[in-house]
Each structure stands twice: as structure tokens, then as C-alpha cells.
Amino acid sequence: MPNEESVIGRELRHIESTGSTMDDLAQLSREGAVEGLVLWTDEQTAGRGRYDRVWESEPGEDLLFSVLFRPRPAIAGEINMLLTLAIAELVDEECGFEAAIKWPNDVRVDGAKVSGILLESSQGAGGLAVVAGVGLNVNSRMRERSPGGLPAVSMSELAERRFDREELLGELMARVDELYTQVRRGGTVVPAWRERLETLGQSVQVTFVTGGGERKAVAGVAEDVDEAGRLIVRDETGRAWPVAAGEVTLR
Numbered sequence: 001m002p003n004e005e006s007v008i009g010r011e012l013r014h015i016e017s018t019g020s021t022m023d024d025l026a027q028l029s030r031e032g033a034v035e036g037l038v039l040w041t042d043e044q045t046a047g048r049g050r051y052d053r054v055w056e057s058e059p060g061e062d063l064l065f066s067v068l069f070r071p072r073p074a075i076a077g078e079i080n081m082l083l084t085l086a087i088a089e090l091v092d093e094e095c096g097f098e099a100a101i102k103w104p105n106d107v108r109v110d111g112a113k114v115s116g117i118l119l120e121s122s123q124g125a126g127g128l129a130v131v132a133g134v135g136l137n138v139n140s141r142m143r144e145r146s147p148g149g150l151p152a153v154s155m156s157e158l159a160e161r162r163f164d165r166e167e168l169l170g171e172l173m174a175r176v177d178e179l180y181t182q183v184r185r186g187g188t189v190v191p192a193w194r195e196r197l198e199t200l201g202q203s204v205q206v207t208f209v210t211g212g213g214e215r216k217a218v219a220g221v222a223e224d225v226d227e228a229g230r231l232i233v234r235d236e237t238g239r240a241w242p243v244a245a246g247e248v249t250l251r
Contacts, residue, residue, distance in 0.1 A: 007036040008067060008180055009173030014166075017043040017059075021066040022120060022133040029068055029122070029129045038173060040065035062154070063136040063165055067176070070129055075183050077228045079130055080105050080119055081193040082179040087115045087136060088196050090172050095158035100198035103222070103231050103248055108198070112153035113137075136172075138163050194225055199248055206233055208246030218243065219251065 011034070018024055018041050025039045043059040069079055087107045088099035097109045107115040115136040122129050137154035139162050156162050179189055194200070205219040220235035230242040 005181075006174075006177045007184075008069075008177035009038055009170070010034075010036050012038045012040065012169070012173070015039070015041045017041060017045065019045050020133070021064060022118065022131050025066040025068055025131050026120065026122070026129075029131060030124065032126065033068055035068055035070040036177075037068045038065055038169070040169060058140045061139040063134070063138050063169055063172075065169065066131055066133045067173075068129065068131055069180075070127060071184075073128055076121065076128060076130055078183050078189055079132060079180075080117060081229055082183060082189045083117050083132055083134065083176060084115075085189055085193050085196065086172060086175040086179055087134075089175060090168070091115075091155060091158070094163070094168070095155055097158050099196070101193065101196040103197055103199040103225070104229065104245065109153060109158060112142075112151040114153055114155065114158075136168075138165055138168060188227070190225070190227055190229070193229075197225065199231065200224065203251040204233065205249045205251055206231065206241075206243050206246040207249075208243055222248075 021039045021041055021044065025033070025037065028037065028039070041064050044064050071079060084101050084105055084107055088101060091097060091099040091107065091109065091114055099107050099109050099114065102108055105117040106113050115134065118133045120131050137152060139156045140154045141157070142152040142154045143157055183189060199222045202222050204222045205217055207215065207217045210216055218233050218235060218241045220233045220241070222231055223234050223240070224232045226232060226242060228244070230244045233241045233243055235241065
């Protein structure tokens with residue numbers, strides 16, 4: 001349970017079904033919702049991932065939720081990091097497997113996806129607002145549903161037991177709140193996040209969209225990440241490309 005000083009998870013709202021918790025929470029944000037509000041649901045009919053992909057889940061089996069952050073602009077870049085780090089730590093502890101992070105926002109075990117995150121930000125009269133949408137495979141039979149597709153796995157398949165989703169959400173939000181407090185007080189999660197990145201040292205191709213709307217691909221070795229979480233890719237000419245967001249493919 002959150003304590004009196006907690007920010008994230010002080011209020012959790014549950015709805016049985018919705019199109020998208022991200023859309024719902026964005027509307028609540030525009031209406032003045034306080035930072036830390038968590039909206040979770042049993043079923044999403046229009047859940048989405050990055051690049052307009054559909055996030056599918058069995059009704060009532062997984063954690064589908066969004067969290068509202070109102071950070072200082074200087075620390076907004078660490079929200080994705082602290083969320084993926086908190087989820088990886090949770091999977092470690094609850095399932096007995098060491099989870100890794102595929103840059104920038106997938107949590108995986110042995111190459112199979114356990115969780116994905118999507119962030120959307122807006123600037124209004126109340127300042128910066130960041131809505132983080134999270135899909136965490138908890139009790140679904142993901143291995144049965146992903147043959148031939150992107151490999152995925154659920155926590156229950158890893159741990160060989162079912163989980164109480166509400167209890168798991170409370171535990172996860174406590175971890176997120178602890179990391180967010182650390183960042184708000186001047187700390188950083190970059191070193192711990194970097195240690196989890198399975199992408200580093202790999203030969204990759206990153207496809208991204210430039211500020212001018214042009215689609216571009218860079219191939220090279222993923223050398224490091226900087227303090228903003230950008231992936232540093234060094235191409236065959238020796239040029240280092242700092243990539244803020246993109247689709248990573250191992251070569």
C-alpha cells in the first residue's frame with residue numbers, strides 16, 4: 001500500500017473494459033487529474049503499442065494500465081527507464097528469471113517479451129504531462145498464442161503459478177514510486193537501466209523518423225546509451241549516431 005509520501009499509485013481506479021486506458025487517462029489529465037493516478041482495466045478493445053501496433057491480451061488475465069506523471073522537463077526522459085527497470089526487477093523477484101530490457105521499452109526474458117510501454121506527453125496550462133501506458137503479461141497463455149510471431153511469455157508461464165493482478169499492480173507501483181522519488185530528488189536510474197540493456201554490444205539496425213518526418217535507418221554497433229536514454233550507434237564509418245527513439249532490429 002502507498003504511504004502518505006507516495007506520489008505514484010496513491011489513487012488506483014479500476015474499470016472492467018475500455019478502448020484504451022491511455023486515452024482515458026489523457027482526458028483525465030486534461031481535466032486536472034493529480035500526478036500518480038493509475039487507471040487499470042480488465043480488457044482493452046483498442047490497446048496500442050509503438051508504431052500503431054495492437055496490444056492484445058486475454059480479458060481479465062493481464063495488467064493493462066496507464067500512469068499519469070507530471071515531471072519537471074529535465075527528468076521526463078527517465079520515466080521510460082524507471083518503468084522498465086521496475087518491471088524487470090519485479091519479474092526477477094516473482095519469477096526467478098533475470099529480465100532484460102530491449103531498448104528502449106520492452107522487458108524480455110530469454111528473448112520473449114513480457115511487457116511493453118508506450119509514452120505520450122502533452123504540454124498544457126498545468127505544465128508537462130506524461131501518460132505511460134503499460135501492458136504486462138501476467139496470466140495469459142502467451143506461448144500458445146505467439147508461434148511464428150514475435151515471441152512472448154507471461155509471468156505465470158515463467159513462475160508456473162497464477163498471480164493476483166491487483167496485488168502485483170500494487171507491488172509494481174511501489175517500486176515505480178520509489179524510483180521516481182529517487183529521480184525527483186536528483187538521483188538517476190540510468191546506470192541500473194544500462195546494465196539491463198540486452199541491446200548494447202549488438203550489431204543492430206535502427207529505423208527512426210527524423211524531425212523533418214523522413215524515415216531513416218542506421219546500421220552499426222549499439223555502443224552505449226547517454227544520460228537521456230538515447231542509443232549510441234556507431235556505423236561502419238565510425239560516426240556515432242545518438243538515436244532518441246526507433247525500431248531496433250538485431251543484425
